[in-house]
Amino acid sequence: MTESFLYLIQQLINGLTIGSTYALIAIGYTMVYGIIGMINFAHGEIYMIGSYVTFIVIAGLLGMGLVSLPIILIVALIVAVIIASTYGWTVERVAYRPLRGSNRLIPLISAIGMSIFLQNYVVLAQGSRDVALPPQITGGWTFGDPSVFEVSFSYMQALIWIATFATMSALTLFISRSRMGRACRACSEDLGMTNLLGIDTNRTIALTFIIGAALAAVAGLLLGLYYGVVNPFIGFIAGLKAFTAAVLGGIGSIPGAVLGGLILGVTEALTSAYFPSEYKDVVSFGLLVLILLFRPSGLLGKPEVEKV
Amino acid sequence: MQSNKLYSAIFAAGITLILACLMIGVKLDTEGTQLAVRGATAEQWTWIGLGVGLVFLSQLFSAQIDAFFGKLPKPQLGKLLPEERKRATLKPWLIAALIVGMIIWPFMVSRGSVDLATLTLIYIMLGLGLNIVVGLAGLLDLGFVAFYAVGAYTYALLSMYFGLSFWVCLPISAGLAALFGFILGFPVLRLRGDYLAIVTLGFGEIIRILLNNWTAVTNGPSGISGIAKPTLFGLEFTRRAKGEDAQTFHDFMGISYSSSYKVIFLYLIAVLLVCVVVYVINRLMRMPIGRAWEALREDEIACRSLGLNRTAIKLSAFTIGASTAGFAGAFFSARQGFISPESFIFIESAIILAIVVLGGMGSQVGVILAAIVMTILPELAREFAEYRMLMFGLLMVIMMRWRPEGLVPMKRPHLELKQ
Numbered sequence: 001m002t003e004s005f006l007y008l009i010q011q012l013i014n015g016l017t018i019g020s021t022y023a024l025i026a027i028g029y030t031m032v033y034g035i036i037g038m039i040n041f042a043h044g045e046i047y048m049i050g051s052y053v054t055f056i057v058i059a060g061l062l063g064m065g066l067v068s069l070p071i072i073l074i075v076a077l078i079v080a081v082i083i084a085s086t087y088g089w090t091v092e093r094v095a096y097r098p099l100r101g102s103n104r105l106i107p108l109i110s111a112i113g114m115s116i117f118l119q120n121y122v123v124l125a126q127g128s129r130d131v132a133l134p135p136q137i138t139g140g141w142t143f144g145d146p147s148v149f150e151v152s153f154s155y156m157q158a159l160i161w162i163a164t165f166a167t168m169s170a171l172t173l174f175i176s177r178s179r180m181g182r183a184c185r186a187c188s189e190d191l192g193m194t195n196l197l198g199i200d201t202n203r204t205i206a207l208t209f210i211i212g213a214a215l216a217a218v219a220g221l222l223l224g225l226y227y228g229v230v231n232p233f234i235g236f237i238a239g240l241k242a243f244t245a246a247v248l249g250g251i252g253s254i255p256g257a258v259l260g261g262l263i264l265g266v267t268e269a270l271t272s273a274y275f276p277s278e279y280k281d282v283v284s285f286g287l288l289v290l291i292l293l294f295r296p297s298g299l300l301g302k303p304e305v306e307k308v
Numbered sequence: 309m310q311s312n313k314l315y316s317a318i319f320a321a322g323i324t325l326i327l328a329c330l331m332i333g334v335k336l337d338t339e340g341t342q343l344a345v346r347g348a349t350a351e352q353w354t355w356i357g358l359g360v361g362l363v364f365l366s367q368l369f370s371a372q373i374d375a376f377f378g379k380l381p382k383p384q385l386g387k388l389l390p391e392e393r394k395r396a397t398l399k400p401w402l403i404a405a406l407i408v409g410m411i412i413w414p415f416m417v418s419r420g421s422v423d424l425a426t427l428t429l430i431y432i433m434l435g436l437g438l439n440i441v442v443g444l445a446g447l448l449d450l451g452f453v454a455f456y457a458v459g460a461y462t463y464a465l466l467s468m469y470f471g472l473s474f475w476v477c478l479p480i481s482a483g484l485a486a487l488f489g490f491i492l493g494f495p496v497l498r499l500r501g502d503y504l505a506i507v508t509l510g511f512g513e514i515i516r517i518l519l520n521n522w523t524a525v526t527n528g529p530s531g532i533s534g535i536a537k538p539t540l541f542g543l544e545f546t547r548r549a550k551g552e553d554a555q556t557f558h559d560f561m562g563i564s565y566s567s568s569y570k571v572i573f574l575y576l577i578a579v580l581l582v583c584v585v586v587y588v589i590n591r592l593m594r595m596p597i598g599r600a601w602e603a604l605r606e607d608e609i610a611c612r613s614l615g616l617n618r619t620a621i622k623l624s625a626f627t628i629g630a631s632t633a634g635f636a637g638a639f640f641s642a643r644q645g646f647i648s649p650e651s652f653i654f655i656e657s658a659i660i661l662a663i664v665v666l667g668g669m670g671s672q673v674g675v676i677l678a679a680i681v682m683t684i685l686p687e688l689a690r691e692f693a694e695y696r697m698l699m700f701g702l703l704m705v706i707m708m709r710w711r712p713e714g715l716v717p718m719k720r721p722h723l724e725l726k727q
Binding site (some may be wrong): 055058086243 | 326335342446496499502505506509510511513520521658661662698700701702703704708
C-alpha cells in the first residue's frame with residue numbers, strides 16, 4: 001500500500017468522525033424543519049451549551065475525586081442531555097410557539113435573536129476565552145507500515161462512531177415504532193390534519209425540539225471530548241455546517257441528514273488534507289450553493305409542492 | 309384554576325432554576341493544566357434567586373399583569389400630528405429645515421459628536437439598504453456585511469494599487485457590491501426564503517475568510533491602512549498637500565489649518581450620501597418595481613399568477629440592497645482610513661438586522677430612528693458594553709413577539725376619500 005493511499009484512508013477516518021457528529025446536529029435541524037418548516041437558528045447554540053455542560057460535569061466530578069471514566073462519561077451525558085433539552089424546550093416555548101402561524105420571516109428573526117442571546121449569555125456566564133479539557137480518552141489502534149505511513153484510529157474516534165450509531169438507531173426505532181414517533185411523522189405530513197385527529201401538536205413540536213436538543217448535546221459531548229476545547233462561539237459555525245449537511249441530504253429527511261453529514265465531513269477532511277485548511281469552510285459553503293443550484297431538494301429529499 | 313396557575317408557575321420557576329444553575333451557578337476555570345469548577349459568588353446566587361422569583365410571580369399573576377397592561381392608555385401619537393392635508397403642505401418645509409439643520413449642526417458641536425454622527429449615518433445607510441431586502445422584499449439576508457466589506461475593500465484596494473480617488477471609486481464600489489449580490493442571488497433566489505438566510509450567512513463567512521487568507525492582495529488579518537481620504541474637487545484636507553500639484557483646502561480658502569475641517573467634511577459627505585440613498589429608495593418604493601417587491605413579500609403565488617417574474621424582482625431588490633451596502637462600505641473605509649476583516653464579522657450583520665427589525669420593516673423613518681438609537685445608546689451606556697449583544701438578541705425576540713411591525717410601522721402611500 002502506497003503512502004498516498006494510506007493518507008487518504010486516514011483522512012476518510014477523520015472525515016467520517018467529524019461527519020457523524022455533524023449528522024447528529026443536522027437531525028435537529030431537519031426534524032424541526034420537517035414539522036414546522038422553519039430553521040431553528042438557535043440549534044447550534046444548544047450544541048455549544050451541551051459541550052459546556054459536559055465540561056462542567058467532567059471537571060466537577062474529577063474535582064470531587066471520581067476517577068472511573070465510564071461513570072464520569074455517563075453522568076456527563078445524562079446531565080448534558082437533560083440541560084440541553086431543557087434549553088431546547090424553553091427556546092421553543094419562549095421564542096417560537098407564540099409566533100406560530102405568523103409570516104414566516106418573523107419566527108426566523110426571532111430564532112436569530114435567540115441565537116445571539118444564548119451565545120452572549122454564555123459569554124457573560126462563562127467568559128469568552130477557550131476552555132481546554134485534558135484528553136480523557138487516549139490511545140488507539142494503528143495499522144499500516146510504520147516506515148511508510150501509519151494510519152491511526154483512536155479510541156475516541158471509535159467512541160464517536162459507536163455513540164453516533166447507537167443514537168441514530170435509537171432515534172430510528174423511536175420514530176418508526178413508538179406512539180410519539182408516529183405522532184411526529186404525522187405532524188410532518190400534515191400539521192392541521194394531525195391536530196384535527198386529536199394529537200396535541202404543540203406537545204409533539206416541543207418533543208421534536210427536545211429530541212433535537214438531546215442529539216445536539218450528544219454531539220456536544222463527543223466533539224467536546226474530541227477537540228478538548230470549547231468557547232461560546234463554536235455553536236455558530238457548527239450550526240452552519242450541520243444546516244449545510246441537512247440541506248445536502250434533503251431537509252426534512254432524517255436519513256438524508258445522516259448522509260449529508262457524512263458527505264460534508266469527508267469533503268472537509270479531504271479539502272483540508274490537500275488544500276490550505278483555511279479554505280475548508282469555503283468549500284463546504286460552496287457545496288451548499290451548488291446543491292441548491294442543481295438539486296434544491298437535496299440528495300434524499302422530496303421536491304417541495306407549493307400549496308395555495 | 310388557581311391551582312393550575314400555581315402548578316405552571318412552579319414549573320416555570322423550576323425550569324428557570326435548572327437553566328441558570330449549571331450555566332451561571334458554576335464557572336469553568338483553568339488551574340494550571342487542570343480544569344476546575346468554581347461555584348458562583350453569593351451575589352450571583354442572589355441574582356439567580358431573584359430571577360427565579362420573578363418568573364414564578366409573573367407566571368402566577370399573569371392574568372392580573374395582562375389586565376393591568378390592557379388598562380394602560382395607549383399613547384395616541386396620531387392626535388399629536390397635524391391633520392393630513394396640513395401635513396402634506398408642511399412636509400417639504402420640514403424636510404428642508406431638517407437638511408439645513410443637519411448641515412449647520414456640525415459647526416456648533418464638538419468633534420467627537422460629529423464623528424459619532426458620521427458613524428450613525430453609515431449605519432443609517434446600511435439599515436436603509438437592508439430594509440429594501442428584508443423589509444420591502446421580505447428576503448432575509450444574514451450576510452449583509454459581506455457587501456459592505458466588498459465596497460470597503462474595493463475602495464481601499466483601488467486607492468492603494470491604482471491611486472483612484474474616492475469619488476471615482478464610490479460608484480465602482482457600489483457596482484461591484486451589486487455584482488456580488490447578483491451572482492449570489494441568482495442561484496438562490498429561485499428557492500424558498502429560508503435557504504437564502506443560510507446561504508447569505510455562509511457567504512458572509514466566505515468573504516471574511518477570503519479577506520483573511522488572501523494575504524497577497526488584502527494583506528490578511530492586519531488589514532489595509534493609510535487609505536486616502538476624500539477630496540473636495542481635488543482639495544485635500546491634510547496639513548500639507550501630498551501630490552505635486554495638489555492643493556489643500558485651508559490654503560485655497562486662505563484660512564489656518566484645523567483637523568476638524570476634515571471631520572466636518574466627512575460628515576457632510578455622509579449626509580449627502582444618506583440623502584441620495586433616501587431619495588432613491590423613496591422613489592423606487594413608488595415605482596412599479598417597489599410595489600412588486602411588497603406584493604411579492606405578501607403573496608408570492610398570487611404575484612406569479614399575475615405574471616410577475618419573481619426571480620427578476622427579488623434579484624433587483626437584492627442587488628439594489630447590496631449596492632447600498634457597497635456605497636456605505638466605500639465611505640466607511642474612506643472615513644476610517646484603515647480596514648481589516650475584523651470590521652466585517654457576523655455581529656455587524658446582526659446589528660444591521662436589529663436596526664431594521666426595531667425600526668419597523670419597510671419603514672424608512674423607523675429605520676433611520678432605530679439606527680440613531682442603536683448607535684448612540686451603546687455610546688452613552690459604555691459601562692454596559694458587555695451586555696450590548698445580549699440586549700440586541702433579546703430585543704429581536706421581544707420585538708417579534710409583541711410588535712413585529714416595529715416601533716414606527718410602515719405607512720403605504722394611499723389616498724383617502726373625503727366624506
